[in-house]
Amino acid sequence: MIPILELSTQYAQIKTEVEEAVLRALRSTHYILGPEVEAFEAEFAAWNGAQFGIGVGNGTDALHLALRALGVGAGDEVICPSFTFVATAGAAALTGATPVFADIDLRAYALDPASVEAAITPRTRAIVAVHLYGHPAPMEELQAIARRHGLGLVEDCAQSTGATLQGRRTGTLGDLGCFSFFPSKNLGGIGDGGMVLTSNPELAERVRMLRGHGSKVRYYHEMVGTNSRLDEIQAAALRVKLRHLEAWNLRRREIAATYTAGLQGTYAKPPIEGPGCEHVYHQYTLRTPDRDALQKHMQASGVGAVVYYPVCLHMQKAFSHYGPSTVSLSVSEKAQAEVLSLPMFPELTGQQIETVLRAIKSFSPAPAPVG
Numbered sequence: 001m002i003p004i005l006e007l008s009t010q011y012a013q014i015k016t017e018v019e020e021a022v023l024r025a026l027r028s029t030h031y032i033l034g035p036e037v038e039a040f041e042a043e044f045a046a047w048n049g050a051q052f053g054i055g056v057g058n059g060t061d062a063l064h065l066a067l068r069a070l071g072v073g074a075g076d077e078v079i080c081p082s083f084t085f086v087a088t089a090g091a092a093a094l095t096g097a098t099p100v101f102a103d104i105d106l107r108a109y110a111l112d113p114a115s116v117e118a119a120i121t122p123r124t125r126a127i128v129a130v131h132l133y134g135h136p137a138p139m140e141e142l143q144a145i146a147r148r149h150g151l152g153l154v155e156d157c158a159q160s161t162g163a164t165l166q167g168r169r170t171g172t173l174g175d176l177g178c179f180s181f182f183p184s185k186n187l188g189g190i191g192d193g194g195m196v197l198t199s200n201p202e203l204a205e206r207v208r209m210l211r212g213h214g215s216k217v218r219y220y221h222e223m224v225g226t227n228s229r230l231d232e233i234q235a236a237a238l239r240v241k242l243r244h245l246e247a248w249n250l251r252r253r254e255i256a257a258t259y260t261a262g263l264q265g266t267y268a269k270p271p272i273e274g275p276g277c278e279h280v281y282h283q284y285t286l287r288t289p290d291r292d293a294l295q296k297h298m299q300a301s302g303v304g305a306v307v308y309y310p311v312c313l314h315m316q317k318a319f320s321h322y323g324p325s326t327v328s329l330s331v332s333e334k335a336q337a338e339v340l341s342l343p344m345f346p347e348l349t350g351q352q353i354e355t356v357l358r359a360i361k362s363f364s365p366a367p368a369p370v371g
């Protein structure tokens with residue numbers, strides 16, 4: 001079976017480096033907000049081209065605290081995609097605000113600026129753009145909308161670490177960039193972890209306060225915050241892995257290019273890379289109307305292919321009390337019915353890639369309906 005993701009080969013390659021770093025953190029006995037976190041915050045911010053990095057407990061907290069730093073709360077609306085992982089809208093809801101879903105564009109599976117504009121009301125306070133699967137969202141257009149309407153712009157970079165738009169890394173294109181270091185991510189830790197990047201000193205200070213109970217000086221609390229910190233052991237491991245990320249992302253791009261070349265002339269629509277964009281292929285996601293049958297066929301052929309995501313957020317019980325969306329979400333619903341992600345991790349071998357392609361090519365989709 002070729003799995004969608006396999007971590008053990010990569011771990012074997014960096015075992016000595018990671019274990020030395022983890023032991024160093026362990027033996028230091030400085031477990032919370034110590035030198036490893038401080039160094040990783042600076043290294044990760046510099047690698048991306050941001051001024052400040054604030055380590056937090058996970059990607060969900062990164063989004064939640066970024067929105068809170070912008071002042072988002074009860075009575076506000078936050079526009080985000082419906083076709084994304086639940087945390088994007090969940091984090092907005094956790095601030096007390098209402099998540100308002102806008103539609104996506106099928107080329108990049110990212111927010112459609114026209115739909116965002118149509119979803120704006122006098123209560124809109126912020127937009128959360130998701131760089132889904134590792135492809136940058138149309139940040140220039142979203143930036144222009146945010147500026148025109150005086151809205152905050154947050155980037156959900158959980159899947160896009162290293163991706164660039166016009167040479168600039170995602171996470172530095174809005175007011176705040178939010179990252180997840182969940183083990184499956186392009187830069188994955190050895191447990192949960194997250195980071196907020198910003199180049200705005202006031203926002204950086206607010207996120208830093210919010211992650212530590214709203215205080216600058218211990219036991220003096222200026223706002224109600226939470227406890228959400230990246231821990232020293234995670235930071236020590238992530239510092240090692242950050243040194244390999246460029247090469248790993250390059251290998252993902254090579255694998256994607258092989259998949260795309262192999263899919264030419266077949267029934268499957270491969271993902272695209274928009275102008276000025278560098279995709280980092282957290283997922284390699286194709287589209288076909290006969291998706292469910294293809295997925296079954298792939299599984300029977302020994303290939304793990306997964307649907308990210310099978311149910312849009314506007315159709316989830318968790319968000320049903322917000323009522324129906326004011327804008328059409330038909331493109332999101334089409335994506336939900338047609339996407340399928342192929343095995344993708346830097347250690348995939350040429351032989352495994354060939355097996356995946358053979359499985360796709362040996363499937364005969366149902367003929368498209370007439371009309």
Ligand SMILES: Cc1ncc(COP(=O)(O)O)c(C=O)c1O
Nearest residue numbers: 058059060085087088158180182
């Ligand atoms: C798009 C997106 N946003 C947010 C998150 C949340 O990150 P975490 O699992 O670290 O809380 C994830 C990943 O799980 C994600 O894929």
